[in-house]
Amino acid sequence: MSYEVTATRRRPKNFLEMTGQEFVITTLQKSIEANRIAHAYLFSGPRGVGKTSTARILAKCLNCEKGPTVTPCGVCPSCVSIAAGSSIDVIEIDGASNTSVNDVRVIRDEVLFAPSSARYKIYIIDEVHMLSNSAFNALLKTIEEPPPYAIFIFATTELHKVPATIRSRCQQFPFRLLHLDEITANLEAAAQELKVNADRDALFWIAKEATGSMRDAYTLFDQVAAFSEGHITLKKIQEKLGLIGEDQISELLALVIGGGHQKVLELIDLILMKGVSVSQLVHDLTDFLRALLLYRSGIRRESLLGFSEERLNREEFTKLTQSQVEIALETMLTLGQRLRENVNLRAEFELTIVRLCNLPYYLGTEELFQKLTQFKEELAQLAVKKN
Ligand SMILES: [Zn+2]
Missing domain, CATH: 1.20.272.10 (Zinc Finger, Delta Prime; domain 3)
Incomplete structure (x- = not known):
């Protein structure tokens, strides 16, 4: 089996496996169960906290053969192809490298064709804030009157750069940073899967360094695991990475x-x-x-x-x-x-x-003020004594 980085290996495949984003997950689940599917979603928040993973899970929920469901089967052709990134009806676009109005025009033209095999045609546009102004305007027309089968999921790390006209047409979901203990727990599970011994204080240090981003934590974990020879300790990390205790x-x-x-x-x-x-x-x-x-x-x-x-x-x-x-x-x-x-x-x-x-x-x-007041009183008392 080829080597797979931990962030990819442990990418959540369904809502149950998601860590930390309870508010987002619960709201999405409720709307799927009630069959209130929006045409445009906007996921915002720091990098590496699960926005793209959630977008893919949502795509599976909507396009699973047994769906729309909050528990996609994971084995039907639709679920399998979405997980592999090869579904022709779930199109992932990196907003950072497709920023021009022409790129968006292609989307606008393509969206007119109905999905080929799935229920919905879903566009996941990552780093959407990178689009140019004219690209946003072109996009706006499409999300104002989308074909009934079209769904857009936008993700951004910089919500303030997304024009208000776009934001107001999307259901917005704020993603949060993960807590230290949530990250540590995930790292413990990752170590167990790899059959690597890991001291808790070492994993805690990795979690702390990741400052709330699960992806950053996994990347650092891989780096540390590579030189730890089967047992991750804080001492080895300090020595190898030149850190202070x-x-x-x-x-x-x-x-x-x-x-x-x-x-x-x-x-x-x-x-x-x-x-x-x-x-x-x-x-x-x-x-x-x-x-x-x-x-x-x-x-x-x-x-x-x-x-x-x-x-x-x-x-x-x-x-x-x-x-x-x-x-x-x-x-x-x-x-x-x-x-x-x-x-x-x-x-x-x-x-x-x-x-x-x-x-x-x-x-x-404040202390200076107190000291001065005290000093003044003492002076006053001295003056009284003198007289
Ligand atoms: Zn399925």
């Missing part, structure tokens, strides 16, 4: 708060010598400070924090005030932006960190 990030911040310039700079050197890039270090430190901010606001869910509680509740961190955590996070975010244009990333990073060592002396506006 959570413990080192936590230690770095503790040293910053301690104010010891020398120790901080030595730890930075140690980390960079292991092959970690400056931008990776800034990225991870930013994530850690964000987690600290959330943790101090009472958030305890690991899937939202992205770090384990034991890293975040170190004694050193309790010395920081809320505004000091805010200023540290802000500093790192600004640094992240500046690094893109700087040639000496390392010097820029070290300078920022050394300055950040003064963090314990920083006062927020």
